[in-house]
Amino acid sequence: MDNIMNRVESLMTPIAMKLDQNKYLSAIKDGFFGVTSILIVGSVFLLFANLPIPGYPEFMAGLFGENWAEFFNIPYTMTMNLMNIYVIIGMARSLARQYKVDDLGASIIALVSFFILTPQVLDVNEAAAIPMGSLGASGLFLGMITAILSTEIYRYVIQRGWVIKFPDTVPSNVALAFSALIPALINILLFNLIRMGFAMTQYGHANEFIFNILQAPLQALGGSVGANVLAMFAQQVLWSFGIHGANIVGAIMNPIRLALTAENANAFQAGQELPHIMTVQFNAFLPTMGGSGATLGLTLLMLTAAKSKQFKTLGGLALGPGIFNINEPIIFGIPIVLNPIMLIPFILVPMISIVLSYFVMVTGLVPLTNGVNLPWTTPAPIGMFLVSGWRGAAWTIILMLLQAGMYYPFFRIVDNRAYILETEGQEGLDERAETMEKTV
Numbered sequence: 258m259d260n261i262m263n264r265v266e267s268l269m270t271p272i273a274m275k276l277d278q279n280k281y282l283s284a285i286k287d288g289f290f291g292v293t294s295i296l297i298v299g300s301v302f303l304l305f306a307n308l309p310i311p312g313y314p315e316f317m318a319g320l321f322g323e324n325w326a327e328f329f330n331i332p333y334t335m336t337m338n339l340m341n342i343y344v345i346i347g348m349a350r351s352l353a354r355q356y357k358v359d360d361l362g363a364s365i366i367a368l369v370s371f372f373i374l375t376p377q378v379l380d381v382n383e384a385a386a387i388p389m390g391s392l393g394a395s396g397l398f399l400g401m402i403t404a405i406l407s408t409e410i411y412r413y414v415i416q417r418g419w420v421i422k423f424p425d426t427v428p429s430n431v432a433l434a435f436s437a438l439i440p441a442l443i444n445i446l447l448f449n450l451i452r453m454g455f456a457m458t459q460y461g462h463a464n465e466f467i468f469n470i471l472q473a474p475l476q477a478l479g480g481s482v483g484a485n486v487l488a489m490f491a492q493q494v495l496w497s498f499g500i501h502g503a504n505i506v507g508a509i510m511n512p513i514r515l516a517l518t519a520e521n522a523n524a525f526q527a528g529q530e531l532p533h534i535m536t537v538q539f540n541a542f543l544p545t546m547g548g549s550g551a552t553l554g555l556t557l558l559m560l561t562a563a564k565s566k567q568f569k570t571l572g573g574l575a576l577g578p579g580i581f582n583i584n585e586p587i588i589f590g591i592p593i594v595l596n597p598i599m600l601i602p603f604i605l606v607p608m609i610s611i612v613l614s615y616f617v618m619v620t621g622l623v624p625l626t627n628g629v630n631l632p633w634t635t636p637a638p639i640g641m642f643l644v645s646g647w648r649g650a651a652w653t654i655i656l657m658l659l660q661a662g663m664y665y666p667f668f669r670i671v672d673n674r675a676y677i678l679e680t681e682g683q684e685g686l687d688e689r690a691e692t693m694e695k696t697v
Contacts, residue, residue: 280355281405282508288348288404289511292340293630296515299336300630302329303526304643307627330526337522337630338393340515341400345371348404356412362437367407369441370448371400374455376462391464394519397512398472399464407444414440472516479513480535482615486608489544493604496549499594503549514540522628531625534618538626538644541582542637543614544607546657548584551607553637554661556587558668565675568668581634591671598671602664609663610656623652 306329317325346364353363375396377385390396414420420436451463460466478484488510495502517533524531547553556579559572568591575586593599617623626644637657641649 280352282505283355284348284352284405284408285401285512286504286508287351288344288346288401289515291347291350292343295336295343296340296630297632299333300522300628302332303337303522304629305329306333307525309646333522333526334389337519338389340394340519341371341392341396342368344397345400345404348401349408352405352408353412356408356416358412358415359433359437362433362440363408363411366411366437366441366444367404370407370444371403373445373448374399374403374452374463376464394516394523395468395472396464397516397519398475399467401512402467403448407448410444410447411437411440414443419443475513476516479510480517480533482535482612485510485535485540486611489608489611490604493550493607496588497594497600497604499589503545510540511537518626518628518630520628521626522630525627525629531627534615534625536626536628537630538628538640539614539618541631541633542635542640542644542653543656544610545582546610546637546653546660547579548582548587549607550584550588550593550603551610551660552584552587552593552603552664553579553582554657554659555602555664555668556584557657558661558664559672562665563668563672565672565679567675567679568672580636582637583634596671598667602667606660606663610660613656613659614652617652623648 306326314326321328345367349364349367350360353360372387375387375391378388379385391399415436419439421438423432423435455461455463455466458466460469488506492502492506495505514535514537518536518538521531521533521536544551547556556572556575559568560576561572563569563572571586571590575584575590578584578586588594591599593603614623618625624645626641626649629644631640631643635643637653638650641653645652
């Protein structure tokens with residue numbers, strides 16, 4: 258087993274390190290981390306506009322009039338439905354900083370490049386407007402590609418020295434502004450040519466092409482139970498060697514999940530049927546309840562069923578963080594990392610949890626998540642109650658018990674070993690191992 262673990266580690270670690278250090282994945286992570294706070298705030302407003310409390314709409318209408326929901330819907334619209342703009346700024350800024358060029362200039366030019374590619378529509382009075390859908394989930398992949406491509410062009414031009422240079426006596430802010438002039442001109446020309454090229458195709462514009470060729474298939478794949486199980490397997494294997502698998506896999510999966518989440522939120526706001534199961538909330542509150550590996554059930558198991566003082570004490574210490582989905586005390590305290598016995602349930606339990614949770618939702622036993630973004634530290638029963646109602650909260654409790662049951666036979670082995678060490682010492686443990694070898 259040790260040889261197998263060593264071989265897997267030697268294979269996975271270099272790959273994981275390269276992915277973690279990839280500048281584009283880092284920019285994607287930074288872009289989405291940067292918008293997390295406003296998406297959460299916007300989702301809270303959406304939640305208050307649709308609280309499932311009998312008499313709530315009538316009460317609010319009596320206080321604020323028939324259009325009371327606009328008070329909550331406008332902040333939601335200006336956050337979630339415009340998230341593409343904020344992601345572009347965050348990604349371009351992050352990538353520019355990695356290249357050590359002006360991040361403000363890169364962010365502005367990336368945004369201008371995106372607006373050039375974004376189609377405009379005319380109303381009956383021929384007033385031009387940008388469809389809000391292009392600024393939200395449906396334009397997300399075009400925004401990400403534009404942010405990366407525009408920033409690459411920007412840094413290439415600057416690093417080549419194709420900039421207007423001023424004497425040192427000119428104020429630095431003036432020199433910096435004019436140094437972006439030529440990179441901005443080249444970016445605008447190139448993206449305008451791209452826009453004209455797509456206008457000659459059957460798609461009409463870049464957003465339609467990217468959505469149909471790339472984003473829609475990726476969302477369909479990322480929304481499937483198989484793809485999410487596979488992503489979870491990769492995430493847990495990386496964690497098994499002490500590498501933060503959620504960060505690496507999340508950089509790839511989170512844009513897809515967030516687009517699916519936004520579509521659910523828009524459907525929820527409009528009172529329509531929710532289209533997707535595999536959302537950000539599904540992943541945060543069910544297969545990773547208590548943290549990566551779904552260890553909240555294991556923590557309760559340690560606290561209530563452990564014979565050894567070591568694990569009973571660890572369970573008590575880890576319970577508080579575990580409720581808020583922080584489980585480093587468990588991962589490195591048992592430890593689970595590089596522990597062949599505990600790695601088996603650590604990898605399998607969240608994968609099984611995805612399949613079980615998908616089943617209860619696809620059969621209608623538990624409602625789909627409504628797209629309201631909550632902090633990942635929200636305790637799972639509370640989070641699922643807010644996004645999936647009382648049946649969602651009840652399912653988290655049932656699932657946590659199932660997860661504890663799946664962990665139990667493996668935990669019992671390490672707990673018995675710790676108990677023998679505490680009561681009989683290393684000699685007692687060696688005698689037990691010797692007896693078992695003779696029996697075999």
